[in-house]
Amino acid sequence: MPTSSRDRKTLLRNGLIVDGTGRAPRPGSVLLDGGRIAAMGDLPQEAATTIDCSGKVIAPGFIDAHSHMDFFSVSKDPHHFDSFTAQGVTTFVAGNCGFSPFGFAPQTKHRGLLENSLFKAGTDALNWNTFAEYREVLEGLGLTHNFLHLVGHGAARTSLSGFEARPLSPAEYAQMLNLLDRALSEGAAGVSLGLQYKPGVFAKLEELDDVAHLVKRHDKLLTVHAKAYSSFSGTYPMVPFGRAHNLKAIDDMLGVARRTGVRLQFSHLIFVGSSTWKTVDEAIDLFDRAIADDVDVCFDMFPYRCGATLLNTLLPEWFMARMPDALRSPLARARLWVEAEVGFRTVGFGYEQMQITNACSPEYDEHNGRFLPDIAARVRKSNFETMLDILDKSNIEARGLFHRYYNDEIIDRLMRHPAAIFASDSWPEPGGHQNPAAYGTFPRFLHIARERGNISLESAVHKMTGSAATRFRLNERGRLEEGYAADVVVFDWNAVADGANESGDAAPSGVEHVFVNGEPILEAGQVRAVRGAGEVLLS
Ligand SMILES: [Zn+2]
Numbered sequence: 001m002p003t004s005s006r007d008r009k010t011l012l013r014n015g016l017i018v019d020g021t022g023r024a025p026r027p028g029s030v031l032l033d034g035g036r037i038a039a040m041g042d043l044p045q046e047a048a049t050t051i052d053c054s055g056k057v058i059a060p061g062f063i064d065a066h067s068h069m070d071f072f073s074v075s076k077d078p079h080h081f082d083s084f085t086a087q088g089v090t091t092f093v094a095g096n097c098g099f100s101p102f103g104f105a106p107q108t109k110h111r112g113l114l115e116n117s118l119f120k121a122g123t124d125a126l127n128w129n130t131f132a133e134y135r136e137v138l139e140g141l142g143l144t145h146n147f148l149h150l151v152g153h154g155a156a157r158t159s160l161s162g163f164e165a166r167p168l169s170p171a172e173y174a175q176m177l178n179l180l181d182r183a184l185s186e187g188a189a190g191v192s193l194g195l196q197y198k199p200g201v202f203a204k205l206e207e208l209d210d211v212a213h214l215v216k217r218h219d220k221l222l223t224v225h226a227k228a229y230s231s232f233s234g235t236y237p238m239v240p241f242g243r244a245h246n247l248k249a250i251d252d253m254l255g256v257a258r259r260t261g262v263r264l265q266f267s268h269l270i271f272v273g274s275s276t277w278k279t280v281d282e283a284i285d286l287f288d289r290a291i292a293d294d295v296d297v298c299f300d301m302f303p304y305r306c307g308a309t310l311l312n313t314l315l316p317e318w319f320m321a322r323m324p325d326a327l328r329s330p331l332a333r334a335r336l337w338v339e340a341e342v343g344f345r346t347v348g349f350g351y352e353q354m355q356i357t358n359a360c361s362p363e364y365d366e367h368n369g370r371f372l373p374d375i376a377a378r379v380r381k382s383n384f385e386t387m388l389d390i391l392d393k394s395n396i397e398a399r400g401l402f403h404r405y406y407n408d409e410i411i412d413r414l415m416r417h418p419a420a421i422f423a424s425d426s427w428p429e430p431g432g433h434q435n436p437a438a439y440g441t442f443p444r445f446l447h448i449a450r451e452r453g454n455i456s457l458e459s460a461v462h463k464m465t466g467s468a469a470t471r472f473r474l475n476e477r478g479r480l481e482e483g484y485a486a487d488v489v490v491f492d493w494n495a496v497a498d499g500a501n502e503s504g505d506a507a508p509s510g511v512e513h514v515f516v517n518g519e520p521i522l523e524a525g526q527v528r529a530v531r532g533a534g535e536v537l538l539s
Contacts, residue, residue: 007034009033009046009047009049010031010032010033010048010486010518011048012031012032012051012053012488012490013029013043013045013052013053014029014054015029015030015057015058015490016055018058019479019480019481020060020462020466020469021466021479022462025457028058029043030058031043032486032488032515033048035486035518035519037483040480040481053490055492056490056512057457057461057491057492057493058480058488058489059488060461060465060466060469060478060479060480060484060488060489061088061091061465061489061514062087062464063089063090063092063093063464063468063469063474064091064092064093064423064441065300065464066223066267066300066302066424067094067423067427068096069119069145069147069427070094070101070119070147070149073138074126074134078144080428081529083507085145085514085521085522085527085529086525086527087440087441088442088522089442091474091487093150093189093423094148095152095192096150096152097197097267098152098155098197099152100155100188100192101134101155102126102129102130102134102155103129103131103151103152103182103183104129104130104156104179105159105160108160109162110159110162111126111159114126114159116397130183131151131183131186134149135186138536139536143531144529144531144533145534146477146487146516146537147535147537148189148537148539149187149188150221151183151190152191152192153200153211154192154193154194154197154199156180157176157199158199159179161199165199165202173207177214184214184215187536187538188220189220189221189473190220190221190222190265193222193225195225195227196226196227196229197313200225201320205252209256209259209260212260213262215262216260216262219263220263221472222256223266224264225268226246226249227245228248229271230245230246230272231276231279232244232275232342232343233343233347234318234319234339235316236249238339244276246271247279247282247286250286254286254295257295257297258293262296263297264296265297265299266299267299267300267425268299268301268425269299269300269420270301270307271283271406272347272405273349274348275347275349276349277348277407277410287419297419298471299420301411301415301421302425303415303422303441303448304405305405305407306402306404307405307435307437308357308425308426308435309402310396310397310400311354311387311390311391311396311400312396312398314340316339319332336388340384351384351387353371353402354387354400355372355400355401356368356371356398357369357400357429357433358398358430358433359393360398361390361393361394363393364389364398368431368433369433369504375390401433401435408452412448412452412454415445415454415455421467422441422463422464423441424442425437433503433504436498436500436505436506438505439504439507439508440499440506441498442464443491443496443497443508443511446460446491446493446496446497447497465478466478472539475537486515487516487517489511489522490514491510492510492512494510496508511525512524516533517533517534
């Protein structure tokens, strides 16, 4: 363990304080002492490590309000987090989209499915079940950043019935609720749903209501990766001239919140495909009306037009339920082809927008980073055949970056919305092409605010600090205030920006110093991976 941050004293001198509340910037200094913010304002020079911050912004450390990095914190390698440190991130809200690395039934036969989830970091086994046990492992290893954890409904359900497309038995149902209840009692901040992934996709609305009631009883947060983010999605039945599926998914979840009174966080509000972009007005209107009716709902977003996902999220529920046999059934393939053609055309999304980042198979890995039509041309197959072949060879684990999740106008508009909280929804891929969001999200938000002027500096900082802290009830974090935890970032407002390169892993610029609980983890732009700097935050 390093010299404890508890003994460190650092004076951040003569900067521009943007305190995370949304208040206008003001000149001043910030003294970090014993892991806390000891003083702020016009401070005298004293016996402390002093950093000249003139011309620089001093702000609370950034909170990644939608993260999947909990799967990486049990890894032996602390450098998985370097790209986030370089952005100024000090705290992650993890366990999203139904996936958490705990909350499992002890007798589970499905540990393999849980370990091989979308976010797995190498070959690390998940040899524990409860949040308390997971926390013990983390505290033994020492965290590099602060973590707030949600427990995944999908994880609990997978540990009971695997990916079986069936309702849970009454005994399993009760046990699932018990597993979630236990994690919440042990300090998890809420429950996450992943309704586009197996097995969340098989859960009916009544089940979601029961989970929401449980969360409400604990007065915690329900987060949801919704059932659809495009106007047409295989997760809902095809009804000609029916309601756009992404709007239906918002209706469903606002319905859960209205019926149960649960506090709801709608995860990564994206609009997949150019046709879905026409529903933005109505989607925002749905949220605004719910908020006007006192429904406690916010959403999170990222600043890239593309996002990372599993290739299999494209598959309709009926096909997923019959995997892997469906891949070899000519009838199922024919039906899928028709639905894909109709679906892609309806949504304004297609093979051209699918970039394979990690094919997860020796046969296709050389194509990582390429768009699907390019790969298809190289392997001399149709786009459709290539997509299914990649799914098959990867054991349906292939990952991609899908484009047309947003356009710039939607990003600008959502950033201005009072219910928007900023997040990366990203993780570094163990191999292949990288998601730029894991390398540049927070600098990019700031860069957009500066270049496009859609929101002010203090508002941008608020949405990645104080606003997220309030939403997730992070005690004494997310703001620069005397007595608060010394999670702090120093950046150059005139230079801060994400980078761009061919492989998606360009470093950002303009972020200079980062402290977690007073411990420097970025010094003059140099990342330090410090075990024990971060804490498990309990709720
Ligand atoms: Zn998600």
